[in-house]
Amino acid sequence: MVATLRTIFNKAIKWGLIENNPTLGIExxxxxxxxxxxxxxxxxxxxxxxxxxxxxxxxxxCITSVIYCS
Structure with missing residues (x-):
């Protein structure tokens, strides 16, 4: 969720809508x-x-792959 918000705010900065990304300090x-x-x-x-x-x-x-991966 934080990654999605961070991306949205970064896009808003790029478009000149905001100056800072408020999610930068969030882990x-x-x-x-x-x-x-x-x-x-x-x-x-x-x-x-x-x-x-x-x-x-x-x-x-196919058979070998399925058996190996399961």
Whole structure:
């Protein structure tokens, strides 16, 4: 949210609407990255879509990628 406001105020400065950015002293809230893995059901629905019309090499790549990333 702070980043969005900072961008808006910077644009207002560029357009000459204001002189200072009031968000400059505010620290951004750091959010923890969260890791999410596909469930078995999600993976079983995703694989046919990814690999449906691909050739055999592409299918192996799709399957390997999904397994590696989940």
């Amino acid at each position: 951004k809230h750091k959010m923890q990255a969260r890791e999410r893995r596909l469930s078995y059901d999600e993976m079983s629905r995703l694989l046919p879509v990814l690999c449906g019309k691909a050739n055999s090499i592409d299918k192996r790549f």
